Amino acid sequence: MRADRIRDLAAIDRPREKLSLRGAESLSDPELVAVLLGSGTKGIPVLELAHRVLEALGDRPERVDVATLAGIAGMGRAKACQIVASLEFARRCWRRRAPIRAAADALPYLQSIRAKPQEYFVCLSLTGAHEVIETRVVTVGLLDSNQVHPREVFADPISDRAACVLLAHNHPSGTLEASPEDLALTRRLVKAGDLLGIRVLDHLIVTRGGHLSLKDRGYL
DSSP: OOOOOOGSGGGGGGGGHHHHOOOGGSOOHHHHHHHOOOOOOTBOOHHHHHHHHHHHTTTTTTGGHHHHHHTTTTHHHHHHHHHHHHHHHHHHHHHHHHHHHHHHHHGGGGGGGOOOOSSSEEEEOTTTTOEEEEEEEEEEEEOTTSSSOOHHHHHHHHHTTOSSEEEEEEEOOOOSSHHHHHHHHHHHHHHHHHHHHHHEEEEEOOOOSSSEEETTOOOO
C-alpha cells in the first residue's frame, strides 16, 4: 500500500525534503507532481492527487489543458494552471536545446496548430546548428502567397540573426497533400530567403493525424 499522506512518511522521504537533499532525479513522478501541487485538499492527500493528475496526463501530456485537470476532484483551477504552466515551461526548455535534424524533430513545436480550424502559418527561427531560437505564428486564415508575404515571414528571423528557418502550416481539412498555392508560396519564400542569406530548411504541412515534408517530397 502506498503512503499517500506526506505526514505518514519519514521526514527524509517527504518529496520536498527529498528534493532538497538528494536532487530532483531521486523523486518518482508522483513525488515530482506532489511538489508542484504543494498540498492536497480535505480528504485527498497530495500524493493521491498527484497520482490522479498522472492518470489524466497519460502518454499525451501536451494535449491536457486546464479544464481537464481542473475537473479532477481536489484540483481546482489554480493547481491545474500550475501543472499546465510547468509542462509548457519544460517543453520550452527542451526545445531550446533540441536541434532540428529531421521533419519529425519540429513536430513538438507545431503541436498547438495541428487541430486548429483555421490555417496557421508558423516560422521557426534556427541557429546555424539548427537549434530553435523562437517559434512564431505569422498569419492566421486562408493561406495564399498574397497573405504570407516574405517581409512578414523573415522580419523576426532577421532580428534573431537566424541562419535558417523552418516553415509550417496546418491543413484543417486533414488532407496531407501540397496544393499548388502551397508550392508557389514555398518557392517564393525559398527565393526570398536565398536573397537574405537565410535558408529555408523545410516547409511542413501538419494535420491532427500526420505531417508532410516538402523537402522530403523534393519540392525544396
